[in-house]
Amino acid sequence: MIAYTIRRLLLAIPVMFGILVVTFTLSRMIPGDPCKAMLGEKATAEVCDRFRAQYGLDKPIPVQLGIYMGNVLKGDFGMSIRFSRPVTIILIERLPTTIELGLTSLMIAVLVGIPAGILSAIKRNSIIDVITMVGANIGVSMPVYWLGLILAYVFALLLKDTPFWLPPTGRLSAGLVSVPFYQVLGWEFPKESFRYHLVEFISNLYIFNSLITRDWTILKDAIQHLILPSVALSTIPLAIIARMTRSSMLEVLKQDYIRAARAKGLLRGTVIFKHAFRNALLPIVTIIGIQVGTLFAGAVLTETIFGLAGVGRILFEAITARDFPIIQAFTVVIAAGYVIANLIVDLSYVFIDPRIRLD
Amino acid sequence: MVTDLKVNQIKQKDYRSNSLWRLTLRRIFRQRSAIFGMALLGFLILIAIFAEVIAPYDPIQPLIGIENVSKREGPCIHLFGCPKDRPQHIMGIDGNVRDQFSRVLYGSRYSLYVGFTTVSFAILVGTLLGAISGYFGGWWDNIIMRLMDVLMAFPSLLLAITIVSVLGPGLQNALLAIAIVAIPVYARVVRASVLSVKEQAYVAASLALGGSHFHILLRRILPNAIPPLIVQGTLGIGTAILDAAALSFLGLGAQPPTPEWGTMLGTERNQVFTAPHLVFFPGAAIMITVLAFNLLGDGLRDAIDPRLTHQK
Numbered sequence: 001m002i003a004y005t006i007r008r009l010l011l012a013i014p015v016m017f018g019i020l021v022v023t024f025t026l027s028r029m030i031p032g033d034p035c036k037a038m039l040g041e042k043a044t045a046e047v048c049d050r051f052r053a054q055y056g057l058d059k060p061i062p063v064q065l066g067i068y069m070g071n072v073l074k075g076d077f078g079m080s081i082r083f084s085r086p087v088t089i090i091l092i093e094r095l096p097t098t099i100e101l102g103l104t105s106l107m108i109a110v111l112v113g114i115p116a117g118i119l120s121a122i123k124r125n126s127i128i129d130v131i132t133m134v135g136a137n138i139g140v141s142m143p144v145y146w147l148g149l150i151l152a153y154v155f156a157l158l159l160k161d162t163p164f165w166l167p168p169t170g171r172l173s174a175g176l177v178s179v180p181f182y183q184v185l186g187w188e189f190p191k192e193s194f195r196y197h198l199v200e201f202i203s204n205l206y207i208f209n210s211l212i213t214r215d216w217t218i219l220k221d222a223i224q225h226l227i228l229p230s231v232a233l234s235t236i237p238l239a240i241i242a243r244m245t246r247s248s249m250l251e252v253l254k255q256d257y258i259r260a261a262r263a264k265g266l267l268r269g270t271v272i273f274k275h276a277f278r279n280a281l282l283p284i285v286t287i288i289g290i291q292v293g294t295l296f297a298g299a300v301l302t303e304t305i306f307g308l309a310g311v312g313r314i315l316f317e318a319i320t321a322r323d324f325p326i327i328q329a330f331t332v333v334i335a336a337g338y339v340i341a342n343l344i345v346d347l348s349y350v351f352i353d354p355r356i357r358l359d
Numbered sequence: 360m361v362t363d364l365k366v367n368q369i370k371q372k373d374y375r376s377n378s379l380w381r382l383t384l385r386r387i388f389r390q391r392s393a394i395f396g397m398a399l400l401g402f403l404i405l406i407a408i409f410a411e412v413i414a415p416y417d418p419i420q421p422l423i424g425i426e427n428v429s430k431r432e433g434p435c436i437h438l439f440g441c442p443k444d445r446p447q448h449i450m451g452i453d454g455n456v457r458d459q460f461s462r463v464l465y466g467s468r469y470s471l472y473v474g475f476t477t478v479s480f481a482i483l484v485g486t487l488l489g490a491i492s493g494y495f496g497g498w499w500d501n502i503i504m505r506l507m508d509v510l511m512a513f514p515s516l517l518l519a520i521t522i523v524s525v526l527g528p529g530l531q532n533a534l535l536a537i538a539i540v541a542i543p544v545y546a547r548v549v550r551a552s553v554l555s556v557k558e559q560a561y562v563a564a565s566l567a568l569g570g571s572h573f574h575i576l577l578r579r580i581l582p583n584a585i586p587p588l589i590v591q592g593t594l595g596i597g598t599a600i601l602d603a604a605a606l607s608f609l610g611l612g613a614q615p616p617t618p619e620w621g622t623m624l625g626t627e628r629n630q631v632f633t634a635p636h637l638v639f640f641p642g643a644a645i646m647i648t649v650l651a652f653n654l655l656g657d658g659l660r661d662a663i664d665p666r667l668t669h670q671k
Contacts, residue, residue, distance in 0.1 A: 015512070022509060029525045133558045137392075138658070141649035145608055146624060146642030149631045155633050297514035301605060305628070316548055316609065317519070327521075335512060 001350065005343070007238075011086045012339045016332060020072065023331040024065050027324045029054070034322040036079050055081060061079060075194075082318070087329045090314070092197055095333065096169060096204035097310035101302065102295045104230035107159035109237035110288060116238075117245025117284075121253060139239030144298045148232035148305040155228060167225050169307035171206060176221055178203075179214040189307060229306040233298045235289040244287045248280040289345030296334050381585075382507035386662035393658020399651035407467040415447075416458035418465040418618040427454050431627075431654040434459075451636040454627055457614065462618040463640050467621040470648050473534060473603040474596035480538040481599075483591055486543025486584070490576055492546065493553030504550070507543035515540045516602055523611045530619070533612035537602050541595055548591050552584035586663045597649040604645050620645045 013334065035048040043051070052058040055078075056067060077087035120132040157167035170176060180203035182189070186322060189196035203209045207226070210219040252258065253276055261271045299312030311330055318326035349356045387393050406413065422428055435441035452461035492503040497669075510518065522536035536625040557580065565579050584642060606612035607621030615626055620641040629636035 018509065019512065023521075026521055026525065030521075101422075137650060137653055138646065141653050142646050143600075143604055143608075143621075143624075143642055145628075146638070146645065149628055149638050150642070152647040153630075153631050153635050153638070209418065265619065297516035300516065300520070301608070315423070316520060319520055331513075331517075332518070334514070338512065 001347070005347065008346070012336075012343075016335060017069075019335045020069070020332055021065065021354060023328050024068065025061075027319075028061055028064075028203065029328045030319070030322055032231035032322050034324065037322045038081055040244050041195065042189050056260075066092040072107060072332075073080060077329035080323055082321050082323040082326070087325045088197070091329060091333065092201045092324065093204060094309055094311050094314050095108065096201060096206075098296075098299050098303070098312060099228055100205055101299060101310060102292075104226050105234035105238065105295055106288070107156065108222075108230055109291065110239055112234075113238040113241030114245050114284065117242040118249055118272070118277065120246045121240070121249035124250065124322065129246075133246070134243045136239040139235045139242075142235055144232055147235055147307050148229065148302055151232055152227045152305070166228050168228065169172065170222075171222065171225050171308060172218065173221050173225075176218060178206045178209055178212060178218050178222070179215070181209050186215045196251060216230050229302045232305075233295060235304045236286075236294055236298065240287060240291065240294075241284065245280070245284050248283045249276060252276045252280045262321040278352070282349065285345055285348055285352060288343050293338060296337065360561065362542065383662055387658060390658035390661055392654040393426060396651050396656075396658055399647065403467050403648055406464055407471050410464045410468060414458075414461035414464045418457065418459040418462045418533060419616050421456045422452070422458065423456050428456060430454055430456050431605070431630060431637060433634070434636055440470070443470075443664030450640045451634070453623070453637055454630065454634075457616075457660060459623075459637060459640060461621060463620070463644050465566060465618040466620040466623065466641065466644060467648065468619070469613060470600050470604070470645065473530075473537070474600045474648075474652065475536040477534050477541060477599040478592050478595045480534075480590060481541035481595065482545050484538075485542045486549045486581070486588070488542065489549030489551075489584075490545035490553055490581060490584065493550035494557060494572070494576055494580065500550075503546070507546050510540065511543045515598075516605055519602055520609070523606060528611045528614065529608075530613040530617065533603055533606045537599050540589035540600060540602070545588065548587050549581070550583045551578055552587060556580055556583050566611060589662045590663055591658055593652055593659055597656065600645065600649050600652070 034052045035043055039047060039051060049058070055063060055353075059067070068078065075088065079085065080090055097139050113185060116132050116136075120129045123129050154167040155164065155166040159165050167173065180200065182199045182203060187199070189199065198285070198304070205251070206222040207219060209280070210216070210222060220353035252291050258271060258276055261275045266275075296312065299310060301312070302308070304316065305311045313335065314326060315330045315334075316331065366569050391462050416422065423436065426446050428446060429456055430446065430452065432448070434448050434449055434451040435445050437443055437447050441447065448458050448460060450463060453462065463525055488507070490505050492500045513521075519533070519536040520542050522539060523532050526532035553576075562575060562579055565575050570579070603612055604619075604621030604624070608625040610625060613619035613622045615622055624638060624645075625640040627634065631638045
């Protein structure tokens with residue numbers, strides 16, 4: 001299994017390389033001059049020449065690609081044109097927001113979707129089944145951003161001054177600052193070192209960070225800010241997971257071994273969870289893996305609506321601002337997310353179905 | 360004689376009732392969701408056709424100087440107690456003093472147009488690519504399918520955003536982007552059906568009779584791909600409408616003052632706290648339209664998929 005994992009990761013390298021080349025070429029095809037986009041329409045030719053030389057945009061595109069590849073291998077994604085800061089630093093700041101948002105949404109989708117699907121399958125054609133499936137159909141048909149705006153309206157405005165009030169924008173309330181856990185613990189790292197960047201990245205996962213530092217105010221505030229965006233983002237995956245769970249369970253429940261298990265007197269719950277659900281899990285896990293893509297795409301819209309400075313929003317802004325280094329780095333990160341999610345799904349098959357051998 | 364006639368009648372009846380289309384149609388009409396989806400879709404198509412007749416106002420012309428209404432005024436429905444002397448606007452007034460109801464009605468035209476054109480384009484190109492890939496195999500197959508894999512490796516909306524950035528914002532370019540993003544699905548569906556029948560005896564027979572590749576593909580093989588394409592296409596229209604609205608919402612698709620639902624949502628999204636009706640109605644319209652296609656697609660799938668027939 002370890003050999004399999006290593007081989008899969010090695011196989012992912014050419015895919016990532018391909019994606020890097022594609023995004024590099026695509027982003028160079030975006031019309032418009034980054035110099036004019038950054039410095040304004042009135043920028044003179046000399047200023048623009050200097051600007052292009054500074055960012056290496058004056059060299060032929062294949063040379064640019066070669067230099068870029070070399071730098072990426074060293075972990076350097078270049079400087080953002082728009083922010084004049086290293087892309088790696090921006091990534092460290094922005095990626096945790098999206099990871100938190102994505103994981104919470106996926107958690108909601110799985111924790112609600114699977115039980116709903118199971119219930120629907122057991123009580124087939126009952127009122128519960130009809131309600132769940134109608135709900136799931138509406139869920140996949142809803143524009144994420146619309147649901148987000150409606151949720152914001154209901155929870156931030158209509159329920160104001162009630163305990164159900166939830167903040168409509170941002171990651172933390174104004175005035176609150178999340179103190180990185182390494183500072184609380186008194187750890188010291190040389191700046192710019194890999195370990196410093198790593199702990200900085202982890203500490204930007206506010207929920208995780210506040211759990212370590214035991215700062216309950218920040219924890220509560222961060223969770224409150226995350227609820228509305230994650231609920232909005234989770235609807236489509238939730239509906240899809242619920243539907244897949246239902247059909248997969250129905251398929252398994254009509255098998256002979258289920259009847260045999262019931263006939264030998266096993267409890268209904270035991271049969272449903274140990275015999276049926278375990279065997280129905282494979283397609284469900286596969287579809288959960290596919291949802292990671294939906295989450296990334298939805299993150300662009302959700303982050304825009306809820307004022308979250310995450311990967312999706314910055315990528316969208318970078319595309320409109322012709323900020324090549326950011327577009328390239330963030331697309332690769334999203335692709336890496338895809339690859340890792342699919343790898344986890346494939347590895348989980350072994351645990352779900354012991355008959356499957358990965359080699 | 361009489362018995363012969365009876366047998367003939369029975370035979371004829373059986374023959375008629377077992378024709379593929381008849382059987383499928385009957386199964387479709389047994390699906391509640393398909394019927395509901397079809398009814399909803401029919402209703403939406405009627406609205407789109409008769410928008411001019413139903414809409415009480417012009418969707419683009421502001422009402423300044425025509426009626427005494429103010430910007431972003433809430434809905435006024437006479438039936439629900441709005442004073443009779445005030446003009447009726449059942450979905451309120453938008454940020455440019457236009458009747459929101461009329462705009463939502465006209466929006467159905469754009470949504471249906473987006474859905475049908477993008478999916479037709481994607482099906483045409485996808486069928487061509489999938490057919491070549493599956494029928495000729497070898498290098499063709501490798502090159503085309505790897506290209507499709509690359510297209511599928513990106514989240515569709517992100518890829519569409521990138522393509523629109525290359526082409527420039529606007530409804531036409533957004534449509535093209537959404538169509539391109541959708542191609543791989545159809546290419547795969549067609550390739551799979553081609554592969555499944557390519558080796559059948561009747562195809563070999565057709566070849567032996569001197570049929571050209573084109574004839575065999577078009578008349579012998581591709582008809583097999585039609586049912587899954589119809590199902591995939593119906594579900595794909597829903598996705599295309601959602602994605603197109605999302606692009607417009609982000610300012611990359613249809614541009615104001617076009618009464619397109621995504622654009623309407625995008626221009627008024629910051630007013631959600633002060634004028635929620637301007638956000639609610641266009642979004643609900645998108646949802647209902649996509650729901651119609653999804654219900655119909657689900658129903659069609661259940662009706663056409665032979666694996667599911669014995670479950671009913």
